[in-house]
Amino acid sequence: MDARTPAHIAPIAQDPRQPALALRGLAKAFEGSPAVHNLSLDIPRGSFYGLVGPNGAGKTTTIMMATGLLRPDAGTAVVCGHDIWGAGTGQHPEPDNTEVLAAKAAYGLLADGLPVFDRLSGREYLVYLGLLRGMDASVVDKRSKDLLGALDLAEAQDKYIVDYSAGMTKKILLAGALLHRPEILILDEPFEAVDPVSGQVIRQILHNYVAAGGTVVMSSHVMELVQGICDHVAVIARGQVLASGQIDEVRGQQSLSDLFVQLVGGRSLDADSLGWLGEARR
């Protein structure tokens, strides 16, 4: 694809209940500054979908609105057929609690900045989540053991989460997102701070989950990872979708990394910028 070729943007389904996640005209501004602007996107069922974009592009804000945790200024999100903010309410979306609860049962979420019950041990946290979700205690027990073992947290299972490292915290939150075997997993930077061995295991877990019909949507800044693991991608910048669809169609002959720079615009350090940092020490 050369600079004149328009970016590939996948068409939006007429029926928003068809995709695993349908975003329709989402918009959010903070103190007058738009963070997400009229964003529409479909995450097809059974896809492994990557969301990429520069810092501050609006990915986390989009995820928060898509999961019913942040009220949009306009637009709605339909999770596995459940319309969270109410289609057709125009500029004043209101949550429909029945739909929000059904959506929350359908998704598993891993996102930074959400409150974590970190005075529980890892094992207690999973038991607590499972029982809150109305799962059978024996199923919670079995799945917790499996997840703690697979994510290399078995030894730390009785330690308070507040004492976990960043990578361990990410893994226990991922375990919590997986526990109820949701229809769709929504993961904000799931591989950030995770060691390569655990990263490999998480890739396998997510691949098996998608192979069994689950849907994953994950944000990441690592283009090689997204190109290697995802089958669909959306490039988001300044709160808008610049390209979306099947990853091979979106990137054409070039790498995802090159496409990203082409769409978002590359930057390099001015020759005289930060010159003091390069001055020799006396």
Ligand SMILES: Nc1ncnc2c1ncn2[C@@H]1O[C@H](COP(=O)(O)OP(=O)(O)OP(=O)(O)O)[C@@H](O)[C@H]1O
């Ligand atoms: N609670 C908030 N109050 C004010 N501004 C906010 C708030 N949350 C997000 N923003 C702003 O909205 C914009 C989008 O932020 P967001 O966190 O969605 O980006 P992101 O794509 O997830 O970035 P990153 O890749 O760095 O995590 C940024 O300009 C950010 O400063």
